[in-house]
Each structure stands twice: as C-alpha cells, then as structure tokens.
Amino acid sequence: xxxxxxxxxxxxxxxxxxKQPPRTDLKLHKPEKHIIPLTLNTLKAACSQCNLRExxxxxxxSEPEIEQLDSAVGARRRIKRQQNLYRAGxxxxxxxxxxxxxxxxxxxxxxxxxxxxxxxxxxxxxxxxGISGEAHTCNAVALEDSEVxxxxxxxxxxxxxxxxxxxxxxxxVMSRExxxxxGVMMLLGTMRAEERxxxxxxxxxxxxxxRGYSPAEFHLRMTRDExxxxxxxxxxxxxxxxxxxxxxxxxxxxxxxIVILDHAGLKQLLNHQPN
Amino acid sequence: xxxxxxxxxxxxxxxxxxKQPPRTDLKLHKPEKHIIPLTLNTLKAACSQCNLRExxxxxxxSEPEIEQLDSAVGARRRIKRQQNLYRAGxxxxxxxxxxxxxxxxxxxxxxxxxxxxxxxxxxxxxxxxGISGEAHTCNAVALEDSEVxxxxxxxxxxxxxxxxxxxxxxxxVMSRExxxxxGVMMLLGTMRAEERxxxxxxxxxxxxxxRGYSPAEFHLRMTRDExxxxxxxxxxxxxxxxxxxxxxxxxxxxxxxIVILDHAGLKQLLNHQPN
DNA sequence: CGCGCCTTTGAAGGAGCTCAATTTAGGTGG
DNA sequence: CCACCTAAATTGAGCTCCTTCAAAGGCGCG
Numbered sequence: 001x002x003x004x005x006x007x008x009x010x011x012x013x014x015x016x017x018x019k020q021p022p023r024t025d026l027k028l029h030k031p032e033k034h035i036i037p038l039t040l041n042t043l044k045a046a047c048s049q050c051n052l053r054e055x056x057x058x059x060x061x062s063e064p065e066i067e068q069l070d071s072a073v074g075a076r077r078r079i080k081r082q083q084n085l086y087r088a089g090x091x092x093x094x095x096x097x098x099x100x101x102x103x104x105x106x107x108x109x110x111x112x113x114x115x116x117x118x119x120x121x122x123x124x125x126x127x128x129x130g131i132s133g134e135a136h137t138c139n140a141v142a143l144e145d146s147e148v149x150x151x152x153x154x155x156x157x158x159x160x161x162x163x164x165x166x167x168x169x170x171x172x173v174m175s176r177e178x179x180x181x182x183g184v185m186m187l188l189g190t191m192r193a194e195e196r197x198x199x200x201x202x203x204x205x206x207x208x209x210x211r212g213y214s215p216a217e218f219h220l221r222m223t224r225d226e227x228x229x230x231x232x233x234x235x236x237x238x239x240x241x242x243x244x245x246x247x248x249x250x251x252x253x254x255x256x257x258i259v260i261l262d263h264a265g266l267k268q269l270l271n272h273q274p275n
Numbered sequence: 276x277x278x279x280x281x282x283x284x285x286x287x288x289x290x291x292x293x294k295q296p297p298r299t300d301l302k303l304h305k306p307e308k309h310i311i312p313l314t315l316n317t318l319k320a321a322c323s324q325c326n327l328r329e330x331x332x333x334x335x336x337s338e339p340e341i342e343q344l345d346s347a348v349g350a351r352r353r354i355k356r357q358q359n360l361y362r363a364g365x366x367x368x369x370x371x372x373x374x375x376x377x378x379x380x381x382x383x384x385x386x387x388x389x390x391x392x393x394x395x396x397x398x399x400x401x402x403x404x405g406i407s408g409e410a411h412t413c414n415a416v417a418l419e420d421s422e423v424x425x426x427x428x429x430x431x432x433x434x435x436x437x438x439x440x441x442x443x444x445x446x447x448v449m450s451r452e453x454x455x456x457x458g459v460m461m462l463l464g465t466m467r468a469e470e471r472x473x474x475x476x477x478x479x480x481x482x483x484x485x486r487g488y489s490p491a492e493f494h495l496r497m498t499r500d501e502x503x504x505x506x507x508x509x510x511x512x513x514x515x516x517x518x519x520x521x522x523x524x525x526x527x528x529x530x531x532x533i534v535i536l537d538h539a540g541l542k543q544l545l546n547h548q549p550n
Numbered sequence: 551c552g553c554g555c556c557t558t559t560g561a562a563g564g565a566g567c568t569c570a571a572t573t574t575a576g577g578t579g580g
Numbered sequence: 581c582c583a584c585c586t587a588a589a590t591t592g593a594g595c596t597c598c599t600t601c602a603a604a605g606g607c608g609c610g
Binding site for chain 2: 128
C-alpha cells in the first residue's frame with residue numbers, strides 16, 4: 001500500500017516541495033510583471049542570486065559551487081508568448097532552466113497529429129530530450145512571455161565531473177522527468193476523463209504552491225485544446241469536465257481562471273474505481 | 276516534415292540500430308537457452324567480454340575504459356520468470372543492465388489499477404526511475420528467466436566523473452528513456468487501438484532486429500493483458516486487434532508466436548488519420 | 551490427464567468523439 | 581471608448597470505438 005501512495009505522488013508532484021509564504025500577487029501571467037529590470041546585478045549573477053535555486057539545478061550546492069555553476073550558465077534568453085525556445089530537429093546544444101514564465105512541449109507526428117508532452121514552469125528544466133540524439137525531439141513553446149537560463153550542455157557535463165553534488169542532482173532531475181512521464185502514462189492509460197483533469201488540476205496546484213503561489217486560485221496558461229492534447233482528450237471533453245466540476249462545487253471556472261473550492265473532493269475523484 | 280519523421284522514430288525505435296547477421300535460433304524465450312555456463316572467463320569479465328556492449332553502457336568506450344567499467348559492475352544477478360528485480364518503494368542502490376532475458380516495469384495505483392510502463396530486453400538499462408527519490412518508483416518483473424549486471428549507482432557516478440565518454444553515454448541513455456516515454460505518451464494520447472498495437476509490434480521487431488534476431492518472427496514474452504496495460508487497452512481489444520491483423524494478412528498469430536507478414540502494411544496503419 | 555490460466559469471440563452498453571451552433575473574451579482599429 | 585473581429589470556450593445531439601460481461605476453446609504444466 002505504501003508504494004501505491006508513492007505512485008500517486010508521481011502523478012501529482014513533479015518537483016520537490018519547498019516551503020514559502022504564499023504570495024498574494026496572482027497575476028504573474030500578465031507579461032508586464034515578467035520583465036525584470038536589467039541591473040548589473042541580475043545580469044552578472046545567474047544562480048547565486050536566483051530565488052528559484054531551491055527548485056532548480058543549484059539545489060543542494062554550496063555557495064562556492066553555485067558560483068562555479070554561475071560561470072557555466074550562459075546568457076539568459078527571453079522568449080515571447082507563442083515563440084519557440086527550440087524546435088524538434090534543431091541541434092542540441094544546451095538545456096534551459098526556466099527563470100520565469102510558462103512553457104509547453106509537444107511532439108508532432110507525420111500526419112499532423114500532435115501531443116503535448118508537458119507543461120513547464122519556473123525552476124524546471126527544459127531540453128533534456130535532446131541529449132540522446134544530439135537533436136531536440138520535441139518543440140518547446142512559451143505560453144507567456146518567459147525568460148530562461150541557457151546552460152550549455154558540454155559545460156554542464158564538464159562541471160558535473162568536478163562537482164559531485166551537481167552531478168547527482170542533475171541525474172535526479174533527469175530521473176524525475178522519467179518518473180513524471182510514468183505518471184502521465186498512468187494517467188493516459190488507466191484514468192477516465194474527469195480523473196485525468198482532476199489529477200491535472202491537483203498537479204498544477206501543487207506546483208504553484210511549491211513556488212509560493214496560491215494552491216487554490218490560478219490562471220491556466222494553456223487552452224482547452226492544449227490541456228486536451230496533454231490529457232489525451234478532445235477539447236470539448238475538457239470543457240464539459242470543467243463544467244461538471246463546477247456544477248458539483250469542486251471548482252470555479254471562468255475561462256482560464258480557476259479556483260479550487262474542494263481540494264479533497266478532487267482528490268477523491270482519483271481514488272474512485274471506474275467499475 | 277523532417278522533424279515529423281524524427282518523431283515517428285521515437286515511437287518505434289528506442290535503441291540505436293546496430294548491424295549484425297540475423298540469428299536463426301528464435302527460441303531464446305526458452306529459459307534453458309539463457310543459462311550461460313559459468314566459466315572463470317564470464318565471471319571475471321563483465322563488459323569487456325559482453326557481446327551486448329554495443330547496445331549497453333560501454334558503448335563508445337575504449338578498451339581500457341571498458342575495463343574500468345568492468346570493475347564498477349558488481350555481481351550478475353539471475354532473476355527467475357515472474358520474480359521481481361526490484362519493487363516500488365525499495366531503496367535505490369544500483370541500476371541494472373540486462374544481459375539476457377526480458378522484463379516489464381509497472382506502476383501501481385492505490386485502487387489497484389496498474390500500468391505497464393515498458394518492456395525491456397537485453398542491453399537495456401533498468402532502474403533509472405529510482406535515482407530521483409532514492410527509492411524505486413516502479414516494479415521490475417522478469418517475464419522469462421533473466422540475468423542482469425548490477426551497477427551500483429554511486430560507482431557509476433564516480434566513474435562518470437573520470438570517463439567523459441561514459442558520462443555522456445549515460446546521459447544519453449537517460450535521455451533516450453525520456454524520449455521513449457514521449458513516444459508512449461503520443462501512442463496513448465492520440466492513437467486508436469489498432470495503431471497502438473501496430474506501433475508496438477513494429478517497435479518490438481525493430482528491437483529484436485537490433486539484437487540480431489529475425490525482424491519478422493518472434494515470441495511475445497508478455498500476456499495480452501500486459502500488452503493491453505502498456506497500450507492503454509483491455510486485453511480483449513488487444514486480442515481482437517491481433518485477429519483483425521491476421522484476417523488482413525498483416526501478421527500471423529499463434530498465441531504468443533508472431534510472424535509479421537506485411538511490415539509495410541503495418542507501418543501504413545500508423546500514418547492513417549483517424550478521421 | 552486434468553486443472554488453471556491465457557486467449558478468443560460474441561453481444562450489448564457506455565464514455566468520449568464528432569459535428570455543429572452559440573456564447574464569451576480579448577485584442578484591434580476607428 | 582466603443583464597435584468590431586477573431587480565437588477560445590461552451591453546450592447539445594448523435595455516433596463510434598472501445599469496454600464490459602459472458603462463454604467457450606486451447607495451451608502448458610504438474
């Protein structure tokens with residue numbers, strides 16, 4: 001039974017949970033808020049000044065080690081909404097740590113069908129799919145104006161050979177991605193439509209909470225179609241499930257604005273056997 | 276279009292293809308064939324004598340480097356059919372390279388639902404899910420009598436810091452797992468039942484071919500139920516799809532014995548738009 | 551040789567999809 | 581600031597593919 005609980009966690013929790021007072025500014029999805037004033041300080045210091053370092057690659061590193069990592073981190077890069085950070089087929093050079101903003105990754109099939117493989121937020125790492133074949137295998141698209149730290153992969157490997165903690169943490173990050181993917185496979189393979197959406201909402205809530213935002217109230221950065229693609233459902237089904245949750249008093253939906261009214265109720269949906 | 280082709284490859288091909296003359300002995304699933312006589316030679320030398328090194332961790336390493344890796348590889352371990360290599364919740368100590376045999380990995384949900392997350396064969400690496408949380412997150416079960424090389428993870432990390440090629444190759448292996456998972460997500464999220472099964476058969480064929488076995492004729496090591504779990508289908512649906520393929524002259528099915536009669540025809544099923 | 555498990559096949563039911571019409575929100579230009 | 585325009589979301593109705601339930605057949609193993 002204990003391992004079953006463990007598995008549940010994989011579906012919902014992609015990142016280590018850290019404690020931080022909840023922020024009240026819930027409008028981070030507005031692009032204006034994301035334009036960080038460029039001072040000498042923010043330009044020079046990457047990780048050592050970053051308030052995401054508990055969620056990101058520097059996790060567990062000592063101060064001097066973080067400064068070493070700083071030197072490896074290349075320029076920051078700003079990605080406007082709807083622009084690609086990278087595309088499938090582009091040669092792989094670097095992985096990216098999200099400083100601010102929101103991304104989706106998707107893969108495209110010959111016949112035009114495409115599948116969203118994930119949504120990524122601040123502190124999460126993008127681009128690890130590219131390591132295996134020296135080229136990216138999916139597209140990464142910003143769902144709002146975003147900023148990433150470019151980490152040239154050869155530099156990261158070089159540094160990993162020197163800093164054991166960094167090496168191990170990077171391995172953990174990659175492994176976490178594998179575990180996350182297993183959670184999605186579970187979701188796609190065994191869950192019904194409303195279970196999938198409930199799991200999705202709880203996962204988002206969890207990740208926003210870990211970043212200090214409200215666990216109950218947030219704005220979806222993606223469309224119903226993108227949610228549907230991720231969950232293996234049609235956009236109409238997603239919309240209907242949202243409406244149904246609202247009827248049952250579990251959430252409040254106003255287009256992309258979501259309020260979770262009954263966290264426990266959503267969780268209960270997951271445990272429920274289909275037959 | 277090129278990247279679309281690339282994506283298709285992810286669904287079908289999990290491993291680098293290497294050229295080897297096809298073997299005629301197709302009865303490798305018989306346990307007897309897997310009991311390698313224990314000579315001093317096979318006991319002492321792990322990777323340097325292994326004919327799977329082109330598919331496995333030593334790939335790309337020089338002779339002296341492979342010998343270094345040898346020293347890191349711990350004992351081999353034999354796993355009988357239906358026995359667990361590891362279970363979800365067990366503490367993570369090592370990853371495993373499959374020397375011979377066939378495995379499945381699955382995750383279990385609280386309510387009893389479980390999902391097969393993959394099938395692994397010789398040369399493939401098991402256990403990387405455990406790195407992130409210091410405990411395994413899925414179960415690995417042998418589907419036939421098997422043998423694995425135990426690679427203590429701390430040793431692998433230690434050696435990775437010294438051998439750049441090994442470090443990079445290990446990163447590739449992890450990344451390949453992520454890409455493979457994306458392929459499965461695509462399969463589960465967007466494909467119809469018969470497309471899923473066709474993709475599954477082509478993937479198996481591809482991987483057997485890479486190991487020198489016939490691309491057209493093989494024995495399934497798993498039950499219809501396990502295939503169904505992996506593909507997000509019920510066992511009856513899998514069985515019906517097999518029968519339908521046979522009616523159409525695409526394959527021949529005799530319980531677990533499969534002959535692919537029309538490789539191109541199966542491939543065509545994948546490209547077909549559902550609407 | 552017999553038992554159990556796996557597989558096959560049929561028939562009926564349902565969850566989610568398709569198609570279609572309407573509403574709403576957000577961005578744009580007058 | 582408002583009217584317009586387009587993209588996104590909602591909602592309904594019918595349909596389809598897969599599931600569910602059930603029963604029979606086959607293979608392997610003790």
